[in-house]
Amino acid sequence: MxxxxxxxxxxxxxxxxxxxxxxxxxxxxxxxxxxxxxxxxHRFEQSGFPGSASSMARNHIMFVRKSPQTFGYYRLTSLTQAYPELALFVQNRGAPDFLAETSNRGRNYFILYYLKPRQAFVSRSRLGGEKGVEFAGPYPITRKEYQTLNGLRGADTNRIQAR
Structure with missing residues (x-):
């Protein structure tokens, strides 16, 4: 040594x-x-970066089903975690049949479609980075919208049964 x-x-x-x-x-x-x-x-999924869940949901209508779980259901649960007021709304009304998501001028917009009562509700995020949302509706779902959405739901159900 x-x-x-x-x-x-x-x-x-x-x-x-x-x-x-x-x-x-x-x-x-x-x-x-x-x-x-x-x-x-933010977690990557909420970031809006390409490939993230929020970027894949942008400008899409998503079928919401818990089992087997759809991307729409996954996205709805993510949004209810990010926006407590949306969680309360879904808790009171139940999960929608379809969820649409878009954004404009720094605000996020979510449209919740309920086919049985043929109603839709719109919510938008508040400005300034607050985690709150404002709601409007119910708005009636037109016959054509209903047929389109119900057709999408039926196509998905048939695809699952064919497995």
Missing amino acids: PAINDENQIPPDRMLEKRNHLGRMAMGVLFAVAICFQMGC
């Missing part, structure tokens, strides 16, 4: 200073990470 050269040793007071510096750096990194999460870092 080579002998320790006294010239290469770090004095104890200098060693303590280096250790304190590393501790402060680690605390700074942890603080930065905590601030990032507190400021609302």
